Amino acid sequence: MLSIIEEFYENQQEPSKSCFLSLRKIILDFDPNIKETWKYQIPFFYYKDNMFCYLYKQKKGNLPYIGFAKGNLMENEMLEKGNRKKMKVLPIDPRLDIPKELILEILAEAKKLY
Template sequence: MVEQLQKYYLNQEEPNKSCLLALRDIILNQDTNVTETQKWGMPCFCYKKKMFCYLWTDKKTHKPYILMVEGQYLDHPDLEQGDRTRMKILKVDPNTDLPVKKIDDILQKALNLYRHGVITIR
């Protein structure tokens, strides 16, 4: 699994590769209970084995985004729901500095859903 994940990141072209690797580090550093796996060919991050976000790239623009699994519970002006009922995404421009404070804020709000029992962990 680790080898497949490494291959996913290393197969990305710049500047997406650096951007996705930086986002990976930001996500993994949010909490010691956050782990990384791969689902449907994309990096998936879990909190205590419960999926909470993914990293992916938009098919049209090829720009990275963070997909928040329980986005329906998150209220942030930069999260986009589109035609999804449950999930929301945060688009990221790989050609600019990452908005780390904003990303941290959204990720912590998402993790608090699990920590405070809004989303049950079995």
């Protein structure tokens, strides 16, 4: 039987499914202190017991994105605020190569806030 987190990934349609799984691996491999949990009905990642980032998809277009809990304190121009008060997101087009170096750069910026 799959966990609720595993069900989230399994229930995604391709190419988003592969994209989400790759993003999950990038985030978890970034630092051993990052742990995945289920919060707000989405995969959420904690860094040293603090909300760090999460994976979800846009309402329009269903494109995956990484949301950052302290996004309002982050400066990377690739992050989008939209109508969010605290969080910013990095949209990922699942039909293109995942921008791993950019993601690692943004994860490092986020980590400095903790």
